[in-house]
Amino acid sequence: MSENTYTPPKVWSWDKENGGEWASLNRPDSGSRFEQSLPVGEHPFQLYSLATPNGVKATVMFEELLAAGVAGAEYDAHLIKIQDADQFSSGFVDINPNSKIPALVDKSGTNNVNVFESGAILLHLAEKFGRFIPSSPNDKAACLSWLFWQVGSGPYLGGGFGHFYAYAPEKFEYPIDRFTMETKRQLDVLDKHLANNDYMAGKEYTIADIAIWPWYGALVLGELYDAAEFLDVESYTHLVAWAEKIAQRPAVKRGKIVNKTWGDESQQVHERHSKTDFDNIKF
Known part of the structure:
Protein backbone atom coordinates (compact mmCIF):
# COMPACT_ATOMS: atom_id res chain seq x y z
CA MET A 1 0.00 0.00 0.00
CA SER A 2 1.19 3.53 -0.71
CA GLU A 3 1.43 6.23 1.93
CA ASN A 4 -1.69 7.81 0.42
CA THR A 5 -3.86 4.73 0.93
CA TYR A 6 -7.15 5.63 2.58
CA THR A 7 -8.52 3.51 5.41
CA PRO A 8 -12.29 4.04 5.70
CA PRO A 9 -13.65 4.67 9.20
CA LYS A 10 -16.19 2.28 10.72
CA VAL A 11 -18.92 4.89 10.22
CA TRP A 12 -18.49 7.60 7.60
CA SER A 13 -19.34 11.19 8.47
CA TRP A 14 -19.29 14.33 6.37
CA ASP A 15 -17.12 17.06 7.83
CA LYS A 16 -15.61 18.81 4.81
CA GLU A 17 -15.93 19.38 1.11
CA ASN A 18 -14.11 16.78 -0.95
CA GLY A 19 -12.66 19.19 -3.47
CA GLY A 20 -13.30 19.40 -7.19
CA GLU A 21 -15.38 21.63 -9.40
CA TRP A 22 -18.75 20.65 -7.90
CA ALA A 23 -17.66 20.20 -4.28
CA SER A 24 -19.60 23.16 -2.89
CA LEU A 25 -22.88 21.57 -4.03
CA ASN A 26 -22.31 18.10 -2.66
CA ARG A 27 -23.95 17.10 0.60
CA PRO A 28 -25.04 13.74 1.99
CA ASP A 29 -28.67 14.82 2.45
CA SER A 30 -31.58 15.72 0.20
CA GLY A 31 -34.39 18.26 0.17
CA SER A 32 -34.70 21.97 -0.47
CA ARG A 33 -32.15 24.42 0.86
CA PHE A 34 -34.11 27.61 0.30
CA GLU A 35 -37.62 28.78 -0.57
CA GLN A 36 -38.12 29.87 -4.18
CA SER A 37 -40.90 29.20 -6.64
CA LEU A 38 -40.22 28.33 -10.26
CA PRO A 39 -41.23 30.45 -13.25
CA VAL A 40 -44.14 29.16 -15.34
CA GLY A 41 -44.64 29.88 -19.03
CA GLU A 42 -47.66 29.62 -21.26
CA HIS A 43 -47.07 26.28 -22.98
CA PRO A 44 -48.37 22.80 -22.04
CA PHE A 45 -44.91 21.63 -20.98
CA GLN A 46 -42.64 23.37 -18.50
CA LEU A 47 -39.06 22.12 -18.59
CA TYR A 48 -36.50 23.13 -15.97
CA SER A 49 -33.04 22.24 -17.16
CA LEU A 50 -29.49 22.97 -18.26
CA ALA A 51 -27.73 21.82 -21.45
CA THR A 52 -25.76 19.02 -19.87
CA PRO A 53 -26.06 15.69 -21.72
CA ASN A 54 -29.08 14.72 -19.62
CA GLY A 55 -30.71 18.09 -20.23
CA VAL A 56 -30.03 17.87 -23.97
CA LYS A 57 -32.01 14.64 -24.13
CA ALA A 58 -35.19 16.47 -23.14
CA THR A 59 -34.78 19.52 -25.36
CA VAL A 60 -33.85 17.41 -28.39
CA MET A 61 -36.98 15.32 -27.81
CA PHE A 62 -39.19 18.40 -27.72
CA GLU A 63 -37.58 19.85 -30.83
CA GLU A 64 -37.93 16.52 -32.65
CA LEU A 65 -41.62 16.33 -31.73
CA LEU A 66 -42.22 19.87 -32.97
CA ALA A 67 -40.27 19.16 -36.17
CA ALA A 68 -42.51 16.11 -36.69
CA GLY A 69 -45.57 18.39 -36.60
CA VAL A 70 -46.71 17.63 -33.04
CA ALA A 71 -48.13 21.07 -32.17
CA GLY A 72 -49.14 19.88 -28.71
CA ALA A 73 -45.50 19.51 -27.73
CA GLU A 74 -44.85 23.25 -27.38
CA TYR A 75 -42.71 23.88 -24.34
CA ASP A 76 -41.01 26.47 -22.19
CA ALA A 77 -37.43 25.64 -21.20
CA HIS A 78 -36.41 27.49 -18.05
CA LEU A 79 -32.76 27.72 -17.11
CA ILE A 80 -31.61 25.96 -13.94
CA LYS A 81 -28.09 27.05 -13.01
CA ILE A 82 -26.84 24.03 -11.15
CA GLN A 83 -23.58 25.70 -10.15
CA ASP A 84 -25.72 28.29 -8.35
CA ALA A 85 -27.70 25.48 -6.65
CA ASP A 86 -31.00 26.38 -8.35
CA GLN A 87 -31.92 22.70 -8.23
CA PHE A 88 -32.19 22.89 -4.45
CA SER A 89 -34.96 25.49 -4.44
CA SER A 90 -38.25 24.45 -2.88
CA GLY A 91 -40.00 24.82 -6.24
CA PHE A 92 -37.58 22.50 -8.03
CA ASN A 98 -33.68 14.10 -6.28
CA SER A 99 -32.59 17.67 -7.23
CA LYS A 100 -31.21 16.76 -10.65
CA ILE A 101 -31.98 18.25 -14.03
CA PRO A 102 -34.02 17.91 -16.15
CA ALA A 103 -37.41 18.14 -14.47
CA LEU A 104 -40.70 18.48 -16.34
CA VAL A 105 -44.22 19.55 -15.52
CA ASP A 106 -46.79 18.25 -18.00
CA LYS A 107 -49.75 20.64 -17.84
CA SER A 108 -51.49 19.28 -20.92
CA GLY A 109 -54.09 17.24 -19.05
CA THR A 110 -56.65 17.78 -16.33
CA GLY A 130 -46.82 8.01 -30.10
CA ARG A 131 -43.59 9.26 -31.66
CA PHE A 132 -40.00 8.05 -31.62
CA ILE A 133 -40.95 4.73 -30.04
CA PRO A 134 -41.61 1.65 -32.19
CA SER A 135 -45.10 0.18 -32.36
CA SER A 136 -44.08 -3.44 -32.89
CA PRO A 137 -43.37 -5.34 -29.66
CA ASN A 138 -39.97 -6.62 -30.80
CA ASP A 139 -38.71 -3.24 -31.96
CA LYS A 140 -40.12 -1.53 -28.88
CA ALA A 141 -38.28 -4.01 -26.67
CA ALA A 142 -35.03 -3.19 -28.47
CA CYS A 143 -35.68 0.54 -28.11
CA LEU A 144 -36.37 0.29 -24.38
CA SER A 145 -33.41 -2.01 -23.83
CA TRP A 146 -31.05 0.56 -25.30
CA LEU A 147 -32.79 3.41 -23.51
CA PHE A 148 -32.24 1.72 -20.17
CA TRP A 149 -28.74 0.68 -21.22
CA GLN A 150 -27.91 4.37 -21.38
CA VAL A 151 -29.59 5.10 -18.06
CA GLY A 152 -27.51 2.38 -16.41
CA SER A 153 -24.26 2.94 -18.29
CA GLY A 154 -24.14 6.74 -18.29
CA PRO A 155 -23.01 7.14 -14.66
CA TYR A 156 -19.83 5.17 -15.41
CA LEU A 157 -19.05 7.64 -18.16
CA GLY A 158 -20.11 10.81 -16.35
CA GLY A 159 -19.71 10.27 -12.62
CA GLY A 160 -16.88 7.81 -13.15
CA PHE A 161 -14.67 8.65 -16.12
CA GLY A 162 -15.71 12.29 -16.48
CA HIS A 163 -15.27 13.03 -12.81
CA PHE A 164 -11.86 11.48 -12.32
CA TYR A 165 -10.46 12.49 -15.72
CA ALA A 166 -11.79 16.06 -15.91
CA TYR A 167 -13.15 17.31 -12.58
CA ALA A 168 -11.42 15.66 -9.63
CA PRO A 169 -9.03 17.96 -7.71
CA GLU A 170 -6.21 15.46 -8.21
CA LYS A 171 -5.59 12.83 -10.86
CA PHE A 172 -5.02 9.26 -9.74
CA GLU A 173 -4.12 6.38 -12.01
CA TYR A 174 -6.38 3.72 -10.52
CA PRO A 175 -9.80 5.43 -10.91
CA ILE A 176 -8.89 6.92 -14.31
CA ASP A 177 -7.76 3.54 -15.60
CA ARG A 178 -10.78 1.80 -14.07
CA PHE A 179 -13.35 4.09 -15.66
CA THR A 180 -11.44 4.52 -18.93
CA MET A 181 -11.56 0.76 -19.36
CA GLU A 182 -15.31 0.72 -18.76
CA THR A 183 -15.94 3.72 -21.02
CA LYS A 184 -14.01 2.12 -23.86
CA ARG A 185 -15.91 -1.13 -23.31
CA GLN A 186 -19.16 0.80 -23.67
CA LEU A 187 -17.93 2.54 -26.81
CA ASP A 188 -17.06 -0.87 -28.23
CA VAL A 189 -20.55 -2.17 -27.39
CA LEU A 190 -22.10 0.72 -29.32
CA ASP A 191 -19.67 0.50 -32.22
CA LYS A 192 -20.27 -3.21 -32.77
CA HIS A 193 -24.04 -2.77 -32.56
CA LEU A 194 -24.04 0.12 -35.03
CA ALA A 195 -21.94 -1.86 -37.48
CA ASN A 196 -25.16 -3.73 -38.33
CA ASN A 197 -27.85 -1.18 -37.48
CA ASP A 198 -28.71 2.27 -38.79
CA TYR A 199 -29.94 3.36 -35.38
CA MET A 200 -29.94 1.87 -31.91
CA ALA A 201 -33.29 0.09 -32.33
CA GLY A 202 -32.66 -0.90 -35.96
CA LYS A 203 -33.75 1.17 -38.92
CA GLU A 204 -35.87 3.65 -36.95
CA TYR A 205 -34.64 6.75 -35.08
CA THR A 206 -36.05 6.52 -31.56
CA ILE A 207 -35.75 7.76 -28.00
CA ALA A 208 -32.88 5.29 -27.62
CA ASP A 209 -30.81 7.41 -30.02
CA ILE A 210 -32.01 10.61 -28.36
CA ALA A 211 -30.86 9.27 -24.99
CA ILE A 212 -27.48 7.94 -26.10
CA TRP A 213 -26.35 10.67 -28.48
CA PRO A 214 -25.87 13.57 -25.97
CA TRP A 215 -23.45 11.39 -23.98
CA TYR A 216 -21.69 9.04 -26.34
CA GLY A 217 -22.23 10.99 -29.54
CA ALA A 218 -20.85 14.14 -27.94
CA LEU A 219 -17.93 12.15 -26.54
CA VAL A 220 -16.81 10.75 -29.90
CA LEU A 221 -17.37 14.11 -31.60
CA GLY A 222 -14.90 15.69 -29.18
CA GLU A 223 -17.47 17.73 -27.27
CA LEU A 224 -17.26 16.06 -23.86
CA TYR A 225 -14.44 16.14 -21.28
CA ASP A 226 -11.85 17.03 -23.97
CA ALA A 227 -11.15 13.32 -24.02
CA ALA A 228 -11.53 12.28 -27.66
CA GLU A 229 -7.81 11.75 -28.27
CA PHE A 230 -7.27 10.07 -24.91
CA LEU A 231 -10.03 7.55 -25.67
CA ASP A 232 -8.98 7.09 -29.31
CA VAL A 233 -12.57 7.69 -30.40
CA GLU A 234 -11.66 7.65 -34.11
CA SER A 235 -11.22 3.89 -33.86
CA TYR A 236 -14.97 3.48 -33.26
CA THR A 237 -15.85 4.20 -36.87
CA HIS A 238 -19.47 3.01 -36.85
CA LEU A 239 -20.24 4.95 -33.69
CA VAL A 240 -18.64 8.11 -35.09
CA ALA A 241 -20.66 7.80 -38.32
CA TRP A 242 -23.89 7.43 -36.31
CA ALA A 243 -22.98 10.41 -34.12
CA GLU A 244 -22.24 12.60 -37.13
CA LYS A 245 -25.49 11.59 -38.82
CA ILE A 246 -27.59 12.51 -35.81
CA ALA A 247 -25.66 15.75 -35.26
CA GLN A 248 -26.93 16.95 -38.65
CA ARG A 249 -30.60 16.70 -37.69
CA PRO A 250 -32.08 20.22 -37.44
CA ALA A 251 -33.96 19.38 -34.24
CA VAL A 252 -30.75 18.11 -32.64
CA LYS A 253 -28.93 21.29 -33.62
CA ARG A 254 -31.65 23.31 -31.90
CA GLY A 255 -32.09 21.09 -28.88
CA LYS A 256 -28.40 20.93 -27.96
CA ILE A 257 -28.14 24.70 -27.48
CA SER A 274 -40.90 30.13 -28.76
CA LYS A 275 -39.49 28.85 -32.04
CA THR A 276 -38.49 32.46 -32.72
CA ASP A 277 -35.83 32.12 -30.02
CA PHE A 278 -33.71 30.44 -32.69
CA ASP A 279 -34.14 33.19 -35.28
CA ASN A 280 -30.72 34.75 -34.68
CA ILE A 281 -28.85 31.45 -34.49
CA LYS A 282 -26.72 30.39 -37.46
CA PHE A 283 -26.58 26.61 -37.59
Missing part, protein backbone atom coordinates in the same frame (compact mmCIF):
# COMPACT_ATOMS: atom_id res chain seq x y z
CA VAL A 93 -37.54 19.93 -5.24
CA ASP A 94 -41.34 19.82 -5.37
CA ILE A 95 -41.00 18.51 -8.95
CA ASN A 96 -37.89 16.41 -8.47
CA PRO A 97 -37.00 15.36 -4.91
CA ASN A 111 -54.01 17.53 -13.61
CA ASN A 112 -50.37 18.55 -13.71
CA VAL A 113 -47.94 15.64 -13.94
CA ASN A 114 -44.39 15.93 -12.62
CA VAL A 115 -41.76 13.85 -14.44
CA PHE A 116 -38.11 13.61 -13.48
CA GLU A 117 -35.13 11.59 -14.72
CA SER A 118 -34.27 12.16 -18.35
CA GLY A 119 -35.09 8.61 -19.43
CA ALA A 120 -38.52 8.87 -17.84
CA ILE A 121 -39.15 12.18 -19.61
CA LEU A 122 -38.27 10.66 -22.98
CA LEU A 123 -40.52 7.67 -22.40
CA HIS A 124 -43.37 9.85 -21.09
CA LEU A 125 -43.33 12.07 -24.17
CA ALA A 126 -42.84 9.20 -26.63
CA GLU A 127 -45.83 7.31 -25.26
CA LYS A 128 -47.97 10.42 -24.91
CA PHE A 129 -47.56 11.40 -28.55
CA VAL A 258 -31.29 25.25 -25.40
CA ASN A 259 -30.44 26.18 -21.80
CA LYS A 260 -26.77 26.42 -22.77
CA THR A 261 -24.70 29.09 -21.00
CA TRP A 262 -21.10 28.26 -21.98
CA GLY A 263 -18.96 28.10 -25.08
CA ASP A 264 -19.67 30.11 -28.23
CA GLU A 265 -22.21 32.79 -27.28
CA SER A 266 -23.72 32.65 -30.77
CA GLN A 267 -24.69 29.03 -30.02
CA GLN A 268 -26.52 29.64 -26.76
CA VAL A 269 -30.27 29.89 -26.15
CA HIS A 270 -30.48 30.41 -22.41
CA GLU A 271 -34.23 29.89 -22.34
CA ARG A 272 -36.64 28.68 -24.97
CA HIS A 273 -40.23 29.95 -25.03
Whole structure:
Protein backbone atom coordinates (compact mmCIF):
# COMPACT_ATOMS: atom_id res chain seq x y z
CA MET A 1 0.00 0.00 0.00
CA SER A 2 1.19 3.53 -0.71
CA GLU A 3 1.43 6.23 1.93
CA ASN A 4 -1.69 7.81 0.42
CA THR A 5 -3.86 4.73 0.93
CA TYR A 6 -7.15 5.63 2.58
CA THR A 7 -8.52 3.51 5.41
CA PRO A 8 -12.29 4.04 5.70
CA PRO A 9 -13.65 4.67 9.20
CA LYS A 10 -16.19 2.28 10.72
CA VAL A 11 -18.92 4.89 10.22
CA TRP A 12 -18.49 7.60 7.60
CA SER A 13 -19.34 11.19 8.47
CA TRP A 14 -19.29 14.33 6.37
CA ASP A 15 -17.12 17.06 7.83
CA LYS A 16 -15.61 18.81 4.81
CA GLU A 17 -15.93 19.38 1.11
CA ASN A 18 -14.11 16.78 -0.95
CA GLY A 19 -12.66 19.19 -3.47
CA GLY A 20 -13.30 19.40 -7.19
CA GLU A 21 -15.38 21.63 -9.40
CA TRP A 22 -18.75 20.65 -7.90
CA ALA A 23 -17.66 20.20 -4.28
CA SER A 24 -19.60 23.16 -2.89
CA LEU A 25 -22.88 21.57 -4.03
CA ASN A 26 -22.31 18.10 -2.66
CA ARG A 27 -23.95 17.10 0.60
CA PRO A 28 -25.04 13.74 1.99
CA ASP A 29 -28.67 14.82 2.45
CA SER A 30 -31.58 15.72 0.20
CA GLY A 31 -34.39 18.26 0.17
CA SER A 32 -34.70 21.97 -0.47
CA ARG A 33 -32.15 24.42 0.86
CA PHE A 34 -34.11 27.61 0.30
CA GLU A 35 -37.62 28.78 -0.57
CA GLN A 36 -38.12 29.87 -4.18
CA SER A 37 -40.90 29.20 -6.64
CA LEU A 38 -40.22 28.33 -10.26
CA PRO A 39 -41.23 30.45 -13.25
CA VAL A 40 -44.14 29.16 -15.34
CA GLY A 41 -44.64 29.88 -19.03
CA GLU A 42 -47.66 29.62 -21.26
CA HIS A 43 -47.07 26.28 -22.98
CA PRO A 44 -48.37 22.80 -22.04
CA PHE A 45 -44.91 21.63 -20.98
CA GLN A 46 -42.64 23.37 -18.50
CA LEU A 47 -39.06 22.12 -18.59
CA TYR A 48 -36.50 23.13 -15.97
CA SER A 49 -33.04 22.24 -17.16
CA LEU A 50 -29.49 22.97 -18.26
CA ALA A 51 -27.73 21.82 -21.45
CA THR A 52 -25.76 19.02 -19.87
CA PRO A 53 -26.06 15.69 -21.72
CA ASN A 54 -29.08 14.72 -19.62
CA GLY A 55 -30.71 18.09 -20.23
CA VAL A 56 -30.03 17.87 -23.97
CA LYS A 57 -32.01 14.64 -24.13
CA ALA A 58 -35.19 16.47 -23.14
CA THR A 59 -34.78 19.52 -25.36
CA VAL A 60 -33.85 17.41 -28.39
CA MET A 61 -36.98 15.32 -27.81
CA PHE A 62 -39.19 18.40 -27.72
CA GLU A 63 -37.58 19.85 -30.83
CA GLU A 64 -37.93 16.52 -32.65
CA LEU A 65 -41.62 16.33 -31.73
CA LEU A 66 -42.22 19.87 -32.97
CA ALA A 67 -40.27 19.16 -36.17
CA ALA A 68 -42.51 16.11 -36.69
CA GLY A 69 -45.57 18.39 -36.60
CA VAL A 70 -46.71 17.63 -33.04
CA ALA A 71 -48.13 21.07 -32.17
CA GLY A 72 -49.14 19.88 -28.71
CA ALA A 73 -45.50 19.51 -27.73
CA GLU A 74 -44.85 23.25 -27.38
CA TYR A 75 -42.71 23.88 -24.34
CA ASP A 76 -41.01 26.47 -22.19
CA ALA A 77 -37.43 25.64 -21.20
CA HIS A 78 -36.41 27.49 -18.05
CA LEU A 79 -32.76 27.72 -17.11
CA ILE A 80 -31.61 25.96 -13.94
CA LYS A 81 -28.09 27.05 -13.01
CA ILE A 82 -26.84 24.03 -11.15
CA GLN A 83 -23.58 25.70 -10.15
CA ASP A 84 -25.72 28.29 -8.35
CA ALA A 85 -27.70 25.48 -6.65
CA ASP A 86 -31.00 26.38 -8.35
CA GLN A 87 -31.92 22.70 -8.23
CA PHE A 88 -32.19 22.89 -4.45
CA SER A 89 -34.96 25.49 -4.44
CA SER A 90 -38.25 24.45 -2.88
CA GLY A 91 -40.00 24.82 -6.24
CA PHE A 92 -37.58 22.50 -8.03
CA VAL A 93 -37.54 19.93 -5.24
CA ASP A 94 -41.34 19.82 -5.37
CA ILE A 95 -41.00 18.51 -8.95
CA ASN A 96 -37.89 16.41 -8.47
CA PRO A 97 -37.00 15.36 -4.91
CA ASN A 98 -33.68 14.10 -6.28
CA SER A 99 -32.59 17.67 -7.23
CA LYS A 100 -31.21 16.76 -10.65
CA ILE A 101 -31.98 18.25 -14.03
CA PRO A 102 -34.02 17.91 -16.15
CA ALA A 103 -37.41 18.14 -14.47
CA LEU A 104 -40.70 18.48 -16.34
CA VAL A 105 -44.22 19.55 -15.52
CA ASP A 106 -46.79 18.25 -18.00
CA LYS A 107 -49.75 20.64 -17.84
CA SER A 108 -51.49 19.28 -20.92
CA GLY A 109 -54.09 17.24 -19.05
CA THR A 110 -56.65 17.78 -16.33
CA ASN A 111 -54.01 17.53 -13.61
CA ASN A 112 -50.37 18.55 -13.71
CA VAL A 113 -47.94 15.64 -13.94
CA ASN A 114 -44.39 15.93 -12.62
CA VAL A 115 -41.76 13.85 -14.44
CA PHE A 116 -38.11 13.61 -13.48
CA GLU A 117 -35.13 11.59 -14.72
CA SER A 118 -34.27 12.16 -18.35
CA GLY A 119 -35.09 8.61 -19.43
CA ALA A 120 -38.52 8.87 -17.84
CA ILE A 121 -39.15 12.18 -19.61
CA LEU A 122 -38.27 10.66 -22.98
CA LEU A 123 -40.52 7.67 -22.40
CA HIS A 124 -43.37 9.85 -21.09
CA LEU A 125 -43.33 12.07 -24.17
CA ALA A 126 -42.84 9.20 -26.63
CA GLU A 127 -45.83 7.31 -25.26
CA LYS A 128 -47.97 10.42 -24.91
CA PHE A 129 -47.56 11.40 -28.55
CA GLY A 130 -46.82 8.01 -30.10
CA ARG A 131 -43.59 9.26 -31.66
CA PHE A 132 -40.00 8.05 -31.62
CA ILE A 133 -40.95 4.73 -30.04
CA PRO A 134 -41.61 1.65 -32.19
CA SER A 135 -45.10 0.18 -32.36
CA SER A 136 -44.08 -3.44 -32.89
CA PRO A 137 -43.37 -5.34 -29.66
CA ASN A 138 -39.97 -6.62 -30.80
CA ASP A 139 -38.71 -3.24 -31.96
CA LYS A 140 -40.12 -1.53 -28.88
CA ALA A 141 -38.28 -4.01 -26.67
CA ALA A 142 -35.03 -3.19 -28.47
CA CYS A 143 -35.68 0.54 -28.11
CA LEU A 144 -36.37 0.29 -24.38
CA SER A 145 -33.41 -2.01 -23.83
CA TRP A 146 -31.05 0.56 -25.30
CA LEU A 147 -32.79 3.41 -23.51
CA PHE A 148 -32.24 1.72 -20.17
CA TRP A 149 -28.74 0.68 -21.22
CA GLN A 150 -27.91 4.37 -21.38
CA VAL A 151 -29.59 5.10 -18.06
CA GLY A 152 -27.51 2.38 -16.41
CA SER A 153 -24.26 2.94 -18.29
CA GLY A 154 -24.14 6.74 -18.29
CA PRO A 155 -23.01 7.14 -14.66
CA TYR A 156 -19.83 5.17 -15.41
CA LEU A 157 -19.05 7.64 -18.16
CA GLY A 158 -20.11 10.81 -16.35
CA GLY A 159 -19.71 10.27 -12.62
CA GLY A 160 -16.88 7.81 -13.15
CA PHE A 161 -14.67 8.65 -16.12
CA GLY A 162 -15.71 12.29 -16.48
CA HIS A 163 -15.27 13.03 -12.81
CA PHE A 164 -11.86 11.48 -12.32
CA TYR A 165 -10.46 12.49 -15.72
CA ALA A 166 -11.79 16.06 -15.91
CA TYR A 167 -13.15 17.31 -12.58
CA ALA A 168 -11.42 15.66 -9.63
CA PRO A 169 -9.03 17.96 -7.71
CA GLU A 170 -6.21 15.46 -8.21
CA LYS A 171 -5.59 12.83 -10.86
CA PHE A 172 -5.02 9.26 -9.74
CA GLU A 173 -4.12 6.38 -12.01
CA TYR A 174 -6.38 3.72 -10.52
CA PRO A 175 -9.80 5.43 -10.91
CA ILE A 176 -8.89 6.92 -14.31
CA ASP A 177 -7.76 3.54 -15.60
CA ARG A 178 -10.78 1.80 -14.07
CA PHE A 179 -13.35 4.09 -15.66
CA THR A 180 -11.44 4.52 -18.93
CA MET A 181 -11.56 0.76 -19.36
CA GLU A 182 -15.31 0.72 -18.76
CA THR A 183 -15.94 3.72 -21.02
CA LYS A 184 -14.01 2.12 -23.86
CA ARG A 185 -15.91 -1.13 -23.31
CA GLN A 186 -19.16 0.80 -23.67
CA LEU A 187 -17.93 2.54 -26.81
CA ASP A 188 -17.06 -0.87 -28.23
CA VAL A 189 -20.55 -2.17 -27.39
CA LEU A 190 -22.10 0.72 -29.32
CA ASP A 191 -19.67 0.50 -32.22
CA LYS A 192 -20.27 -3.21 -32.77
CA HIS A 193 -24.04 -2.77 -32.56
CA LEU A 194 -24.04 0.12 -35.03
CA ALA A 195 -21.94 -1.86 -37.48
CA ASN A 196 -25.16 -3.73 -38.33
CA ASN A 197 -27.85 -1.18 -37.48
CA ASP A 198 -28.71 2.27 -38.79
CA TYR A 199 -29.94 3.36 -35.38
CA MET A 200 -29.94 1.87 -31.91
CA ALA A 201 -33.29 0.09 -32.33
CA GLY A 202 -32.66 -0.90 -35.96
CA LYS A 203 -33.75 1.17 -38.92
CA GLU A 204 -35.87 3.65 -36.95
CA TYR A 205 -34.64 6.75 -35.08
CA THR A 206 -36.05 6.52 -31.56
CA ILE A 207 -35.75 7.76 -28.00
CA ALA A 208 -32.88 5.29 -27.62
CA ASP A 209 -30.81 7.41 -30.02
CA ILE A 210 -32.01 10.61 -28.36
CA ALA A 211 -30.86 9.27 -24.99
CA ILE A 212 -27.48 7.94 -26.10
CA TRP A 213 -26.35 10.67 -28.48
CA PRO A 214 -25.87 13.57 -25.97
CA TRP A 215 -23.45 11.39 -23.98
CA TYR A 216 -21.69 9.04 -26.34
CA GLY A 217 -22.23 10.99 -29.54
CA ALA A 218 -20.85 14.14 -27.94
CA LEU A 219 -17.93 12.15 -26.54
CA VAL A 220 -16.81 10.75 -29.90
CA LEU A 221 -17.37 14.11 -31.60
CA GLY A 222 -14.90 15.69 -29.18
CA GLU A 223 -17.47 17.73 -27.27
CA LEU A 224 -17.26 16.06 -23.86
CA TYR A 225 -14.44 16.14 -21.28
CA ASP A 226 -11.85 17.03 -23.97
CA ALA A 227 -11.15 13.32 -24.02
CA ALA A 228 -11.53 12.28 -27.66
CA GLU A 229 -7.81 11.75 -28.27
CA PHE A 230 -7.27 10.07 -24.91
CA LEU A 231 -10.03 7.55 -25.67
CA ASP A 232 -8.98 7.09 -29.31
CA VAL A 233 -12.57 7.69 -30.40
CA GLU A 234 -11.66 7.65 -34.11
CA SER A 235 -11.22 3.89 -33.86
CA TYR A 236 -14.97 3.48 -33.26
CA THR A 237 -15.85 4.20 -36.87
CA HIS A 238 -19.47 3.01 -36.85
CA LEU A 239 -20.24 4.95 -33.69
CA VAL A 240 -18.64 8.11 -35.09
CA ALA A 241 -20.66 7.80 -38.32
CA TRP A 242 -23.89 7.43 -36.31
CA ALA A 243 -22.98 10.41 -34.12
CA GLU A 244 -22.24 12.60 -37.13
CA LYS A 245 -25.49 11.59 -38.82
CA ILE A 246 -27.59 12.51 -35.81
CA ALA A 247 -25.66 15.75 -35.26
CA GLN A 248 -26.93 16.95 -38.65
CA ARG A 249 -30.60 16.70 -37.69
CA PRO A 250 -32.08 20.22 -37.44
CA ALA A 251 -33.96 19.38 -34.24
CA VAL A 252 -30.75 18.11 -32.64
CA LYS A 253 -28.93 21.29 -33.62
CA ARG A 254 -31.65 23.31 -31.90
CA GLY A 255 -32.09 21.09 -28.88
CA LYS A 256 -28.40 20.93 -27.96
CA ILE A 257 -28.14 24.70 -27.48
CA VAL A 258 -31.29 25.25 -25.40
CA ASN A 259 -30.44 26.18 -21.80
CA LYS A 260 -26.77 26.42 -22.77
CA THR A 261 -24.70 29.09 -21.00
CA TRP A 262 -21.10 28.26 -21.98
CA GLY A 263 -18.96 28.10 -25.08
CA ASP A 264 -19.67 30.11 -28.23
CA GLU A 265 -22.21 32.79 -27.28
CA SER A 266 -23.72 32.65 -30.77
CA GLN A 267 -24.69 29.03 -30.02
CA GLN A 268 -26.52 29.64 -26.76
CA VAL A 269 -30.27 29.89 -26.15
CA HIS A 270 -30.48 30.41 -22.41
CA GLU A 271 -34.23 29.89 -22.34
CA ARG A 272 -36.64 28.68 -24.97
CA HIS A 273 -40.23 29.95 -25.03
CA SER A 274 -40.90 30.13 -28.76
CA LYS A 275 -39.49 28.85 -32.04
CA THR A 276 -38.49 32.46 -32.72
CA ASP A 277 -35.83 32.12 -30.02
CA PHE A 278 -33.71 30.44 -32.69
CA ASP A 279 -34.14 33.19 -35.28
CA ASN A 280 -30.72 34.75 -34.68
CA ILE A 281 -28.85 31.45 -34.49
CA LYS A 282 -26.72 30.39 -37.46
CA PHE A 283 -26.58 26.61 -37.59
